[in-house]
Amino acid sequence: MIDRERLADTFVTLCETDSPSRQEGKMAARLREILAPLAPEEVFEDESAGKTGSESGNLFFRFAGALAAEPVFFNCHLDTVQPGTGVRVRRRGDLFTSAGETILGSDDKSGIAALIEAMRVLREQKLPFRPVEYIFTTCEEIGLLGAKALDPAHIRARFGYALDSSGFGRVIIGAPAANRLRITVRGCAAHAGLHPEWGINAMILAARALAQAPDGRIDGETTVNFGTIRGGMASNIVPEEIYIEGEVRSHAEEKLVRLTDDIKGIFRNVVAQWQDKSGAARGRPDLDFVVEPDFPLMRLGADSRVIREIRRAGEHISLDLSLEVAGGGSDANIFNGYGLETAIIATGMTNVHSTEEQVELDDMVRLTELILALLTDEKIP
Numbered sequence: 001m002i003d004r005e006r007l008a009d010t011f012v013t014l015c016e017t018d019s020p021s022r023q024e025g026k027m028a029a030r031l032r033e034i035l036a037p038l039a040p041e042e043v044f045e046d047e048s049a050g051k052t053g054s055e056s057g058n059l060f061f062r063f064a065g066a067l068a069a070e071p072v073f074f075n076c077h078l079d080t081v082q083p084g085t086g087v088r089v090r091r092r093g094d095l096f097t098s099a100g101e102t103i104l105g106s107d108d109k110s111g112i113a114a115l116i117e118a119m120r121v122l123r124e125q126k127l128p129f130r131p132v133e134y135i136f137t138t139c140e141e142i143g144l145l146g147a148k149a150l151d152p153a154h155i156r157a158r159f160g161y162a163l164d165s166s167g168f169g170r171v172i173i174g175a176p177a178a179n180r181l182r183i184t185v186r187g188c189a190a191h192a193g194l195h196p197e198w199g200i201n202a203m204i205l206a207a208r209a210l211a212q213a214p215d216g217r218i219d220g221e222t223t224v225n226f227g228t229i230r231g232g233m234a235s236n237i238v239p240e241e242i243y244i245e246g247e248v249r250s251h252a253e254e255k256l257v258r259l260t261d262d263i264k265g266i267f268r269n270v271v272a273q274w275q276d277k278s279g280a281a282r283g284r285p286d287l288d289f290v291v292e293p294d295f296p297l298m299r300l301g302a303d304s305r306v307i308r309e310i311r312r313a314g315e316h317i318s319l320d321l322s323l324e325v326a327g328g329g330s331d332a333n334i335f336n337g338y339g340l341e342t343a344i345i346a347t348g349m350t351n352v353h354s355t356e357e358q359v360e361l362d363d364m365v366r367l368t369e370l371i372l373a374l375l376t377d378e379k380i381p
Protein backbone atom coordinates (compact mmCIF):
# COMPACT_ATOMS: atom_id res chain seq x y z
CA MET A 1 0.00 0.00 0.00
CA ILE A 2 2.92 2.32 0.68
CA ASP A 3 4.23 3.93 -2.50
CA ARG A 4 8.01 3.90 -1.99
CA GLU A 5 8.81 6.21 -4.87
CA ARG A 6 6.15 8.68 -3.86
CA LEU A 7 7.57 8.68 -0.34
CA ALA A 8 11.08 9.20 -1.75
CA ASP A 9 9.87 12.11 -3.92
CA THR A 10 8.12 13.74 -0.97
CA PHE A 11 11.22 13.38 1.14
CA VAL A 12 13.44 14.98 -1.50
CA THR A 13 10.98 17.83 -2.03
CA LEU A 14 10.90 18.55 1.69
CA CYS A 15 14.69 18.41 2.03
CA GLU A 16 15.11 20.76 -0.91
CA THR A 17 12.70 23.24 0.68
CA ASP A 18 15.13 25.12 2.89
CA SER A 19 13.98 25.71 6.45
CA PRO A 20 16.75 26.88 8.73
CA SER A 21 15.42 27.88 12.15
CA ARG A 22 13.22 31.00 12.02
CA GLN A 23 12.93 30.65 8.21
CA GLU A 24 10.30 27.92 8.20
CA GLY A 25 7.81 29.93 6.10
CA LYS A 26 8.40 28.05 2.83
CA MET A 27 8.23 24.67 4.58
CA ALA A 28 4.98 25.62 6.28
CA ALA A 29 3.49 26.70 2.94
CA ARG A 30 4.70 23.49 1.30
CA LEU A 31 3.04 21.34 3.97
CA ARG A 32 -0.26 23.20 3.63
CA GLU A 33 -0.09 22.55 -0.11
CA ILE A 34 0.73 18.85 0.28
CA LEU A 35 -1.69 18.07 3.09
CA ALA A 36 -4.68 20.13 1.91
CA PRO A 37 -5.82 17.50 -0.65
CA LEU A 38 -5.76 14.90 2.14
CA ALA A 39 -8.81 16.58 3.67
CA PRO A 40 -7.75 17.64 7.13
CA GLU A 41 -10.72 18.52 9.31
CA GLU A 42 -8.81 21.58 10.51
CA VAL A 43 -5.59 23.39 9.64
CA PHE A 44 -4.40 25.84 12.21
CA GLU A 45 -1.34 28.01 12.71
CA ASP A 46 -0.79 29.30 16.22
CA GLU A 47 0.45 32.72 17.32
CA SER A 48 3.91 31.56 18.37
CA ALA A 49 5.72 33.40 15.54
CA GLY A 50 5.53 36.59 17.60
CA LYS A 51 7.49 34.91 20.39
CA THR A 52 9.92 32.78 18.38
CA GLY A 53 10.76 35.29 15.64
CA SER A 54 10.02 32.62 13.04
CA GLU A 55 8.34 33.30 9.70
CA SER A 56 5.72 30.76 10.76
CA GLY A 57 3.80 29.70 13.82
CA ASN A 58 3.49 26.07 14.86
CA LEU A 59 1.29 24.30 12.35
CA PHE A 60 -1.52 21.88 13.28
CA PHE A 61 -3.37 19.51 10.95
CA ARG A 62 -6.28 17.62 12.48
CA PHE A 63 -7.68 14.56 10.74
CA ALA A 64 -11.00 13.19 11.93
CA GLY A 65 -10.90 9.42 11.90
CA ALA A 66 -13.77 6.99 11.72
CA LEU A 67 -12.34 4.70 14.40
CA ALA A 68 -13.75 5.28 17.86
CA ALA A 69 -10.36 5.28 19.57
CA GLU A 70 -8.42 7.78 21.65
CA PRO A 71 -6.96 10.56 19.52
CA VAL A 72 -3.21 10.58 19.12
CA PHE A 73 -0.73 13.20 17.89
CA PHE A 74 2.50 13.09 15.96
CA ASN A 75 5.08 15.83 16.18
CA CYS A 76 7.98 16.81 13.93
CA HIS A 77 9.92 20.04 13.76
CA LEU A 78 10.00 22.13 10.58
CA ASP A 79 13.43 23.65 11.06
CA THR A 80 16.92 22.35 10.34
CA VAL A 81 20.39 23.27 11.61
CA GLN A 82 22.96 25.07 9.47
CA PRO A 83 24.50 24.68 6.96
CA GLY A 84 21.01 24.11 5.60
CA THR A 85 20.60 26.64 2.81
CA GLY A 86 20.49 25.45 -0.80
CA VAL A 87 20.13 21.76 0.09
CA ARG A 88 20.37 19.39 -2.88
CA VAL A 89 19.67 15.71 -2.26
CA ARG A 90 21.78 12.91 -3.71
CA ARG A 91 20.23 9.47 -4.03
CA ARG A 92 22.38 6.40 -4.53
CA GLY A 93 20.26 3.28 -4.61
CA ASP A 94 17.96 3.88 -1.68
CA LEU A 95 20.40 5.94 0.35
CA PHE A 96 19.87 9.70 0.62
CA THR A 97 22.64 12.15 1.44
CA SER A 98 23.19 15.80 0.68
CA ALA A 99 24.83 16.44 -2.66
CA GLY A 100 26.85 19.34 -1.43
CA GLU A 101 28.27 21.10 1.54
CA THR A 102 25.01 21.22 3.47
CA ILE A 103 23.18 18.99 5.88
CA LEU A 104 20.50 16.75 4.35
CA GLY A 105 17.59 17.74 6.59
CA SER A 106 16.36 14.20 7.29
CA ASP A 107 16.27 15.65 10.81
CA ASP A 108 13.33 16.05 10.83
CA LYS A 109 11.99 15.71 7.28
CA SER A 110 12.26 11.91 7.31
CA GLY A 111 9.52 11.97 9.97
CA ILE A 112 7.41 14.50 8.07
CA ALA A 113 7.65 12.51 4.83
CA ALA A 114 6.48 9.34 6.62
CA LEU A 115 3.51 11.20 8.15
CA ILE A 116 2.48 12.48 4.71
CA GLU A 117 2.78 9.06 3.08
CA ALA A 118 0.78 7.46 5.91
CA MET A 119 -2.11 9.89 5.40
CA ARG A 120 -2.00 9.37 1.62
CA VAL A 121 -2.31 5.61 2.14
CA LEU A 122 -5.18 6.02 4.61
CA ARG A 123 -7.10 8.24 2.17
CA GLU A 124 -6.36 6.15 -0.93
CA GLN A 125 -7.24 2.85 0.67
CA LYS A 126 -10.18 4.41 2.54
CA LEU A 127 -8.92 2.80 5.73
CA PRO A 128 -10.67 3.69 8.97
CA PHE A 129 -8.24 5.37 11.36
CA ARG A 130 -8.32 7.00 14.76
CA PRO A 131 -8.46 10.81 15.13
CA VAL A 132 -4.94 12.17 14.68
CA GLU A 133 -3.19 15.52 14.88
CA TYR A 134 0.01 16.35 13.07
CA ILE A 135 1.84 19.06 15.00
CA PHE A 136 4.73 20.77 13.23
CA THR A 137 6.83 22.98 15.46
CA THR A 138 9.30 25.73 14.58
CA CYS A 139 12.72 26.63 16.01
CA GLU A 140 13.36 23.25 17.69
CA GLU A 141 17.04 23.37 16.87
CA ILE A 142 17.65 26.73 18.55
CA GLY A 143 16.19 25.91 21.95
CA LEU A 144 12.80 24.21 21.41
CA LEU A 145 11.32 27.69 20.97
CA GLY A 146 8.22 26.68 18.99
CA ALA A 147 7.24 23.95 21.45
CA LYS A 148 7.87 26.28 24.38
CA ALA A 149 5.64 28.97 22.84
CA LEU A 150 2.89 26.47 22.01
CA ASP A 151 -0.36 26.60 23.97
CA PRO A 152 -1.09 22.96 24.88
CA ALA A 153 -4.82 23.81 24.92
CA HIS A 154 -4.57 23.59 21.10
CA ILE A 155 -3.78 19.86 21.30
CA ARG A 156 -6.79 17.57 21.61
CA ALA A 157 -4.98 14.24 21.92
CA ARG A 158 -3.61 13.41 25.37
CA PHE A 159 -0.56 11.48 24.17
CA GLY A 160 1.56 11.11 21.08
CA TYR A 161 4.89 10.60 19.39
CA ALA A 162 7.71 12.86 18.25
CA LEU A 163 9.32 11.38 15.15
CA ASP A 164 12.73 12.82 15.83
CA SER A 165 15.57 10.53 16.78
CA SER A 166 18.43 8.95 14.88
CA GLY A 167 18.90 5.24 14.24
CA PHE A 168 15.95 2.93 13.72
CA GLY A 169 13.75 0.79 15.94
CA ARG A 170 14.48 2.97 18.94
CA VAL A 171 11.87 4.50 21.20
CA ILE A 172 13.15 7.14 23.59
CA ILE A 173 11.36 6.99 26.93
CA GLY A 174 13.61 9.23 29.00
CA ALA A 175 15.61 12.42 28.57
CA PRO A 176 17.26 14.73 31.06
CA ALA A 177 16.04 18.03 32.45
CA ALA A 178 18.33 21.02 31.93
CA ASN A 179 19.03 24.42 33.39
CA ARG A 180 20.75 27.13 31.42
CA LEU A 181 23.13 29.33 33.39
CA ARG A 182 23.78 32.97 32.48
CA ILE A 183 26.50 34.32 34.70
CA THR A 184 27.79 37.89 34.76
CA VAL A 185 30.82 38.65 36.93
CA ARG A 186 31.31 42.40 37.39
CA GLY A 187 34.53 44.04 38.55
CA CYS A 188 35.79 47.53 37.94
CA ALA A 189 37.63 48.90 34.89
CA ALA A 190 40.88 50.81 35.25
CA HIS A 191 43.97 51.57 33.20
CA ALA A 192 46.13 48.49 33.61
CA GLY A 193 49.42 50.42 33.58
CA LEU A 194 48.54 53.66 35.33
CA HIS A 195 46.03 52.63 38.03
CA PRO A 196 45.66 48.86 38.21
CA GLU A 197 44.86 49.11 41.95
CA TRP A 198 41.70 51.09 41.12
CA GLY A 199 40.39 48.15 39.14
CA ILE A 200 38.82 44.80 39.97
CA ASN A 201 39.61 42.13 37.39
CA ALA A 202 36.37 40.32 36.55
CA MET A 203 38.24 37.86 34.33
CA ILE A 204 40.42 36.63 37.19
CA LEU A 205 37.37 36.21 39.42
CA ALA A 206 35.52 34.29 36.71
CA ALA A 207 38.55 32.07 36.12
CA ARG A 208 38.83 31.29 39.84
CA ALA A 209 35.19 30.29 39.99
CA LEU A 210 35.35 28.21 36.81
CA ALA A 211 38.44 26.38 38.07
CA GLN A 212 36.49 25.29 41.15
CA ALA A 213 33.21 24.47 39.39
CA PRO A 214 32.23 20.90 38.49
CA ASP A 215 32.43 20.23 34.76
CA GLY A 216 31.86 17.46 32.22
CA ARG A 217 30.26 14.15 33.21
CA ILE A 218 29.44 14.29 36.88
CA ASP A 219 27.86 10.83 37.07
CA GLY A 220 25.90 8.42 34.89
CA GLU A 221 22.92 10.75 34.70
CA THR A 222 24.33 14.23 35.17
CA THR A 223 26.52 16.61 33.12
CA VAL A 224 27.74 20.20 33.38
CA ASN A 225 29.17 22.40 30.65
CA PHE A 226 30.43 25.96 30.41
CA GLY A 227 30.08 26.75 26.74
CA THR A 228 30.74 30.43 26.07
CA ILE A 229 32.66 33.21 27.72
CA ARG A 230 33.13 36.81 26.66
CA GLY A 231 34.30 40.08 28.09
CA GLY A 232 37.22 42.43 28.39
CA MET A 233 38.09 45.40 26.18
CA ALA A 234 41.84 45.49 25.65
CA SER A 235 45.05 44.20 27.18
CA ASN A 236 45.68 47.53 28.86
CA ILE A 237 42.29 47.72 30.59
CA VAL A 238 41.38 45.80 33.74
CA PRO A 239 38.29 43.86 32.55
CA GLU A 240 35.09 45.10 34.09
CA GLU A 241 32.63 42.43 33.03
CA ILE A 242 32.76 38.75 32.05
CA TYR A 243 29.71 36.89 30.76
CA ILE A 244 29.58 33.09 30.86
CA GLU A 245 26.93 30.69 29.57
CA GLY A 246 26.68 27.16 30.83
CA GLU A 247 24.26 24.33 31.43
CA VAL A 248 23.49 21.55 33.87
CA ARG A 249 21.60 18.41 32.76
CA SER A 250 20.38 15.49 34.79
CA HIS A 251 17.98 12.59 34.64
CA ALA A 252 17.39 13.22 38.36
CA GLU A 253 15.57 16.43 39.23
CA GLU A 254 17.22 16.70 42.69
CA LYS A 255 20.73 16.46 41.19
CA LEU A 256 19.89 19.21 38.73
CA VAL A 257 18.84 21.46 41.59
CA ARG A 258 21.81 20.55 43.77
CA LEU A 259 24.49 21.04 41.10
CA THR A 260 22.97 24.32 39.97
CA ASP A 261 23.06 25.53 43.59
CA ASP A 262 26.64 24.27 44.02
CA ILE A 263 27.85 26.24 41.00
CA LYS A 264 26.01 29.34 42.15
CA GLY A 265 27.61 28.94 45.59
CA ILE A 266 31.10 28.71 44.08
CA PHE A 267 30.66 31.93 42.08
CA ARG A 268 29.15 33.71 45.09
CA ASN A 269 32.01 32.68 47.36
CA VAL A 270 34.70 33.74 44.92
CA VAL A 271 33.10 37.16 44.58
CA ALA A 272 32.52 37.46 48.35
CA GLN A 273 36.09 36.43 49.17
CA TRP A 274 37.63 39.08 46.93
CA GLN A 275 40.01 41.28 48.88
CA ASP A 276 41.04 44.82 48.13
CA LYS A 277 44.77 44.32 48.72
CA SER A 278 45.81 47.90 47.98
CA GLY A 279 42.81 49.52 49.59
CA ALA A 280 42.40 51.64 46.44
CA ALA A 281 39.80 49.67 44.48
CA ARG A 282 36.93 51.77 43.22
CA GLY A 283 34.11 49.51 44.26
CA ARG A 284 33.40 45.88 45.02
CA PRO A 285 32.85 42.96 42.64
CA ASP A 286 29.36 41.82 41.96
CA LEU A 287 27.57 38.80 40.46
CA ASP A 288 24.45 38.13 38.40
CA PHE A 289 23.64 34.43 38.36
CA VAL A 290 20.55 33.70 36.29
CA VAL A 291 19.16 30.15 36.16
CA GLU A 292 16.76 29.52 33.29
CA PRO A 293 14.95 26.18 33.27
CA ASP A 294 15.65 25.02 29.71
CA PHE A 295 13.55 21.86 29.46
CA PRO A 296 11.88 19.56 31.98
CA LEU A 297 12.59 15.91 32.65
CA MET A 298 11.08 13.28 30.40
CA ARG A 299 10.42 9.85 31.90
CA LEU A 300 7.83 7.41 30.55
CA GLY A 301 6.96 4.13 32.21
CA ALA A 302 7.40 0.99 30.10
CA ASP A 303 3.74 0.21 30.84
CA SER A 304 2.41 3.70 30.12
CA ARG A 305 -0.23 3.96 27.42
CA VAL A 306 2.05 5.73 24.98
CA ILE A 307 4.61 2.91 25.20
CA ARG A 308 2.12 0.03 25.26
CA GLU A 309 0.51 1.32 22.08
CA ILE A 310 3.69 1.79 20.09
CA ARG A 311 4.96 -1.65 21.13
CA ARG A 312 1.72 -3.17 19.98
CA ALA A 313 2.01 -1.32 16.66
CA GLY A 314 5.59 -2.61 16.37
CA GLU A 315 4.41 -6.17 16.95
CA HIS A 316 1.81 -5.78 14.19
CA ILE A 317 4.53 -5.12 11.66
CA SER A 318 7.12 -7.44 13.29
CA LEU A 319 9.38 -4.59 14.25
CA ASP A 320 11.43 -4.96 17.42
CA LEU A 321 11.50 -1.71 19.29
CA SER A 322 14.13 -1.02 21.92
CA LEU A 323 13.24 1.36 24.74
CA GLU A 324 16.09 3.75 25.47
CA VAL A 325 17.05 6.76 27.53
CA ALA A 326 18.74 9.65 25.68
CA GLY A 327 21.01 12.50 26.73
CA GLY A 328 19.49 15.31 24.69
CA GLY A 329 16.52 17.57 25.13
CA SER A 330 13.88 17.89 22.41
CA ASP A 331 10.33 19.04 21.83
CA ALA A 332 9.17 15.85 23.55
CA ASN A 333 10.55 17.16 26.86
CA ILE A 334 8.35 20.21 26.47
CA PHE A 335 5.27 18.19 25.47
CA ASN A 336 5.75 15.87 28.44
CA GLY A 337 6.11 18.97 30.61
CA TYR A 338 2.62 20.00 29.41
CA GLY A 339 1.29 16.69 30.76
CA LEU A 340 1.06 15.13 27.29
CA GLU A 341 2.81 11.75 27.35
CA THR A 342 5.16 11.87 24.36
CA ALA A 343 7.64 9.21 23.29
CA ILE A 344 10.29 9.82 20.66
CA ILE A 345 10.53 7.44 17.70
CA ALA A 346 13.69 7.03 15.61
CA THR A 347 13.17 7.75 11.92
CA GLY A 348 16.24 6.12 10.36
CA MET A 349 18.26 9.32 10.05
CA THR A 350 21.93 9.09 11.04
CA ASN A 351 24.92 11.45 11.39
CA VAL A 352 22.48 14.28 11.95
CA HIS A 353 23.68 17.86 12.37
CA SER A 354 26.54 17.16 9.98
CA THR A 355 27.14 17.19 6.23
CA GLU A 356 27.41 13.38 6.47
CA GLU A 357 23.74 13.10 7.41
CA GLN A 358 21.92 10.24 5.67
CA VAL A 359 18.79 8.12 5.65
CA GLU A 360 17.67 4.90 3.92
CA LEU A 361 14.35 4.74 2.10
CA ASP A 362 13.62 1.34 3.69
CA ASP A 363 13.66 2.90 7.16
CA MET A 364 11.22 5.62 6.13
CA VAL A 365 8.98 2.93 4.64
CA ARG A 366 9.09 0.96 7.90
CA LEU A 367 8.37 4.13 9.87
CA THR A 368 5.32 4.74 7.67
CA GLU A 369 4.17 1.16 8.36
CA LEU A 370 4.56 1.77 12.08
CA ILE A 371 2.48 4.97 11.90
CA LEU A 372 -0.19 3.15 9.88
CA ALA A 373 -0.27 0.25 12.36
CA LEU A 374 -0.80 2.69 15.22
CA LEU A 375 -3.50 4.66 13.44
CA THR A 376 -5.53 1.72 12.15
CA ASP A 377 -5.40 -0.59 15.18
CA GLU A 378 -9.06 -1.36 15.84
CA LYS A 379 -8.61 -3.00 19.19
CA ILE A 380 -6.60 -0.54 21.15
CA PRO A 381 -5.98 -1.92 24.63
Ligand SMILES: [Zn+2]
Pocket residue numbers: 077107108140164165
Ligand atom coordinates in the same frame (compact mmCIF):
# COMPACT_ATOMS: atom_id res chain seq x y z
ZN1 LIG B 1 15.46 16.84 15.26
